[in-house]
Amino acid sequence: MAESLLSLTDLHANIGQYHILHGVNLEVPRGELTVLLGRNGAGKSTTLRTIMGLTQVSRGTVRFKGEDITGAATPGIARRGIAFVPEGMGIFQLLSVRENMELAAASGPIDPQRLEWVFELFPPMKQFWDKDAGNLSGGQKQMLAIARAIIEPRELLLIDEPTKGLAPSIINDLRDAFIDLKDQEATILLVEQNFNFARALGQSVAVMDDGAVVHAGQMAALAEDEALQQELLGLSLGAHQ
Template identity: 60%
Template sequence: MSDAILSLRGVKTDIAQYHILQGVDLDVPRGQVTMLLGRNGVGKTTTLRTIMGHWRARAGTIRLDGDDIAQAPTPAIARRGVGYVPENMGIFSDLTVEENMTLAAASGPLERERLEWIFGAFPALRTFWRSEAGNLSGGQKQMLSIARAMAEERKLYLIDEPTKGLAPAIVSTMAGALRDLKRRGASILLVEQNFSVARALGDRAAVMDDGRIVWTGEMAELAGDAALQERLMGLSMETA
């Protein structure tokens, strides 16, 4: 894909004796939201962690804006403008919301305009600005995790299951914030099990199975074809 901000070719990743990624080929178009979908345990989280350098690829290339980052350390990948929101949130529980956000803005003080935009997306963070992050509810912690990635404009956002286990009202807030980030032209690779969120946010979709990408195409095409969903993932978006 000529305007892909991120391209993976033949990426293989092992964890201990297990071959998790078995030759992943994936393109993430610039300025679009790419949904990484599939059943549990097929390699979606490992794909994000490999891109971010938490797991080292045994083979293959990972190109960010044309440069191979497959063997780069995680801090160097982050400095290249990649924001990562892990499934386990990755916040500092003993620090306040303010301190978490300040640390996330690595290049300097938080810009007031950007902070007000984040407060607009997640009003609870303004309310609990001086509170320790460990005292937040689960949904508020997830908001903070997303907000940390949004503290600066990133070249690419990797987001792992941001709505998992959240109440419907919090899911709606989270989806609205991600939709706003998308409107700002962000490039996002998003793992998401909530298919209504995937359908609403995704421009393109890539479906994984057994450590490989088995289908890529427009999100609208996948969302509109129940038989294709059943064949690829064993379920239908209409009933999910």
């Protein structure tokens, strides 16, 4: 297993009076795509938000490249090279696609070569470059959200349920884009409910339940072990195929 780029140790977090994370332990290996699985309300999204500094840590540590970033402010965490695509995409609807991308390129003007690569991954971005992002379709908005996250080289991408509510053909486009990102050895932590999508992409996997990681290992091992899938996720893919 590669060295950890990000490691969470005994992470606790509260939202209001609710104790959401109960001691999350998670290692995200450098250069791999790690999938975070789990049922609704298991704390997957909160884990990502806590890494990003959007939800306060009440106990435990977040280490990024060996540096303790627990309690750091969100902009500082972003500037260290972590990009976040939240659930619901968080694109700026009143801004054009171009303006969305220009904001995401926080360290300076957009690198034209990288932009060409993003256009190859997501052709609609070129087509709607000067249109308002609010007028894009759901799939195109998701493409913009991911394009924004990769317009500058990042150390780590945190992506929350990119396939939610999208048509199957668009999910396939997204999968191709993720495979391309993987080939570039990007480190990605992907929250996903769609197990087929997750299985096709994931190298490592962690399963959360009730605010803690209950299983961590290689995706290949989980994909083969139907009994374990049944136990962890309550699904049997064999039955569907």
